[in-house]
Amino acid sequence: MRASERAYATLRREILDWELPPGTVLGEIEQSERLGVSRTPLRSALAALTAEGLVGAQSGRGLVVTPVSVDDARELFEVRDALEQKAARLAARSADRELFEGLAAEFADAARLIEDEDPARHAYYDLVARFDDALDASAANGFLVASLKGVRTHLTRIRRLAIDNPDRLRDAAAEHRLIAEAIAAGDEELAAAATRVHLHRSLANILAAAETITDHARQHGYDRPLQEREQK
Missing domain, CATH: 1.20.120.530 (GntR ligand-binding domain-like)
Structure with a gap:
């Protein structure tokens, strides 16, 4: 499994399980270090989650887990x-x-x-x-x-x-x-x-x-x- 796919799968599961609840800020540096991937595959994973509507941009906060x-x-x-x-x-x-x-x-x-x-x-x-x-x-x-x-x-x-x-x-x-x-x-x-x-x-x-x-x-x-x- 590629690094972007692994990051996507982990983040998606954590969002769906509320380990990352709505409003959680998904900073690139923090998430890259936590998931053990570089920023390029992380960005790919975040783009896929954004396309699903699970992640979105919030003014002044960057990318966050979308509210429900x-x-x-x-x-x-x-x-x-x-x-x-x-x-x-x-x-x-x-x-x-x-x-x-x-x-x-x-x-x-x-x-x-x-x-x-x-x-x-x-x-x-x-x-x-x-x-x-x-x-x-x-x-x-x-x-x-x-x-x-x-x-x-x-x-x-x-x-x-x-x-x-x-x-x-x-x-x-x-x-x-x-x-x-x-x-x-x-x-x-x-x-x-x-x-x-x-x-x-x-x-x-x-x-x-x-x-x-x-x-x-x-x-x-x-x-x-x-x-x-x-x-x-």
């Missing part, structure tokens, strides 16, 4: 709802039944992953990522999948904060299980309806947890991580 707003979350879920319902319908038409039956079984046993000692719940989120990958592959629509990947990147930062709510994660695992079972059964209507319920509950949880998210970020030195978008 409540309004952004609502808008992202509006797009995600339409895309994922369609993806679930397409997957139910032609998906590998055994693959989704297996995923459903894993979600049924997800409690042990949620109760894992890893505070970031990487094993659980890896399972969700495998489900997303299987859904995307089964939908077999490149334009739809590309749009979904962009939306999910930004939602991951918000969703990761659900680690503080294991009850919600257990409910989400049950919702994923129902979606996987519907796809395995080839039931387009149930797959779409289960997806809609899951996304509705996920957004409701995010909005209800806005204050918790703010408290979490303040512990990391950033005062306004999840806020109403400022009116221009």
Whole structure:
């Protein structure tokens, strides 16, 4: 792996996991030394993260991790709802039944992953990522999948904060299980309806947890991580 790719992968993971919370200044000298790369590959990594919307320029501060707003979350879920319902319908038409039956079984046993000692719940989120990958592959629509990947990147930062709510994660695992079972059964209507319920509950949880998210970020030195978008 090239130095720029390694720097990109590390910074991206740290941003999505909130190890680098919104507002973190990404100074070239500091980050180059921390990541053990020269400034040229670091600049390449930062350019890629900027293209994804995870990093942006802020007057007087240089490049920083971009903020997350409540309004952004609502808008992202509006797009995600339409895309994922369609993806679930397409997957139910032609998906590998055994693959989704297996995923459903894993979600049924997800409690042990949620109760894992890893505070970031990487094993659980890896399972969700495998489900997303299987859904995307089964939908077999490149334009739809590309749009979904962009939306999910930004939602991951918000969703990761659900680690503080294991009850919600257990409910989400049950919702994923129902979606996987519907796809395995080839039931387009149930797959779409289960997806809609899951996304509705996920957004409701995010909005209800806005204050918790703010408290979490303040512990990391950033005062306004999840806020109403400022009116221009």
